Amino acid sequence: MSGEWMVAFGCALGCGVLTAWGVGGGTLLLLVMTLVLGIEQQTAQGINLLFFLPSAAMALWMHHRQGFVHVPTLKTAIPWGVVGAVAGAWLATGIDTELLRRPFGIYLLVAGVMMLVRK
Template sequence: MIIPILAGLASGIISGMGIGGGTILIPVLVFILNVDQHIAQSINLLYFVPTASIALFVHIKNKRIDMKLALIIVAFGVAGAILGSYFAVSVPSVMLKKMFGIFLFAMGIYETFRKAPAKKEG
């Protein structure tokens, strides 16, 4: 019972930072707790709602959101979520697992080699 608690805590911390807790939660569910990939991704989506809501509240309170830009992204994100959901339920679990792994690997490579943005002075 300790593994789901630690996975929830770690992915919550990551979510609060705006990185996305699914990068921790989904691999723990699939590889350690042997949950089917479709179920793991569904749990992640359910988990995302309260954690994102709390993080969003804190970031709005601290004036860290460009609402105009956010609304545009949200509108197209909803459309993408609808398309992605229909796609995910039609793909076999093994293929979905491979696609998620490739995505995480690509993001890891990107983060490893990307240049840090120049700091603004003044």
């Protein structure tokens, strides 16, 4: 038991450091939780969302303070984002974990190829 929290802490610390360097921390956190720590996909996605929401709120506030937020677009996007998030969460609770992993894996592969092609 004592070593388990150290592995989890080390993984979270590593993801945090890589995120600070500009690597997608949320994606890394999902991969670490599912592949290294053996956490179920839905649980890992929920934990990832809990990590993301405060960071996103702070980033939005800072960008707004600097004048980088187009408020009319934000007012349009927020309701649709909430609807999409609720619908996605509802769908994810009823889908088998293996069915969630495949599209996510494909998404990661496509995103990686796109990053390589663009550079």
